[in-house]
Amino acid sequence: MRREFIVLGTRILTQHLSVFKPFKHVVVHHMPHQYSEDMSKCSTDYPLGLLFKDENKTSDLVDTLRHIQKEYVPKGPNGVSNVLVGGDRLTEGNCRNLQWAFSDGATKEDRLEGLVFKFEDWHAIRNLFEIYHRIFYDCTSSKDHGTLHSNMTKLRCSNAKQGPHAAYNAYKEFVRKDTAALFLAAAMEHWGLEDVTGLGPNLSETSAARISKSIGILKELLENTDTELEFISKTSAGCVNGVKWDVMVLK
Structure with a gap:
């Protein structure tokens, strides 16, 4: 789960934070799995x-x-194959x-053995949301900051209260x-960012060091992977509390 949240976090940060937007083309947009090759066709x-x-x-x-069973289940020399039949x-x-x-039944066709039944992901996700809603939602918590009800109001998602x-x-x-907002709030606090559009004039030395370290890690990853993106460092410099630091961008 931690690995999956890292993937989700990189998508969100490179989409909304200006300092990391140059990396939005190199983050993982589809989590690899054992069926990735087949699903890409x-x-x-x-x-x-x-x-x-x-x-x-x-x-x-x-x-x-x-x-x-009669019209759509493939039949071959080895007998009846299987097809998936989905629903709620x-x-x-x-x-x-x-x-x-x-x-x-006397035969596989009579026993409907060519049909494999499953419930669709859409229904599974909706049921997951229902569990999430039952655990965390309280209609009396609208004035409590950080609660699900309060966040729905702040994000102007009143219809979701249904x-x-x-x-x-x-x-x-x-x-x-809500997930994007939580990631952004944590990232902005960690790096000392005042808003998503830039670094801000009051960036602390610690925050600048954290950003430089993060970009350095990304630079190393890019240099060790096959990519057409060329990394250029030291394109501009800023000064935070008398300490100079480099801002690196992608060409």
């Missing part, structure tokens, strides 16, 4: 047509699953129950803004 979409069925009716759902939690549960009900199930898009946008 272009997908081919095929229209499957419409079935005028109601999944809330058992008979219609049976017809739908049989249709998918209720759909997944109903489909699994029907698959178990047909488990005494909760993720009633206003999913608004809640998702609030979580994105």
Whole structure:
């Protein structure tokens, strides 16, 4: 989790803090995983047509699953392959129950063994937001700084107060803004920045040293990686409490 938060933090800092914006093209924008290569390939979409069925009716759902098994599950010399069938939690549960009900079929097709049921990520994320909302949200905490309710008001995300199930898009946008605000607040305090647009005239010696050290680490990373970006140091100099420090930018 720490590694993932580092990736998220670098995205946010290079997007909003002017001093780090030159690095926005070299940060990780997609977390690598075991399926990265496959997911980077272009997908081919095929229209499957419409079935005028109601999944809330058992008979219609049976017809739908049989249709998918017959028409869309690949068959090869080694038998029936598998395809993923997604939906919300209720759909997944109903489909699994029907698959178990047909488990005494004579063939794999009759047993619907070519279908692998799963719930879609969209529903999983919404449920995660619901847990987050139940734990941290209190409608009586609007005057308490730093609480979820107070942050919704400050970030002008009042629609998110309805909760993720009633206003999913608004809640998702609030979580994105709130996460970015927390990262920026911590970074600005750590480096002694007055605002996101610049270093500020009252930058302390400690803050200047921290920024120079951070940029030095980034410089070393860039020099040891294959990149077309050329790093130029010592383009300008500032003075903080009588101590000179270098500002480095990307060409």
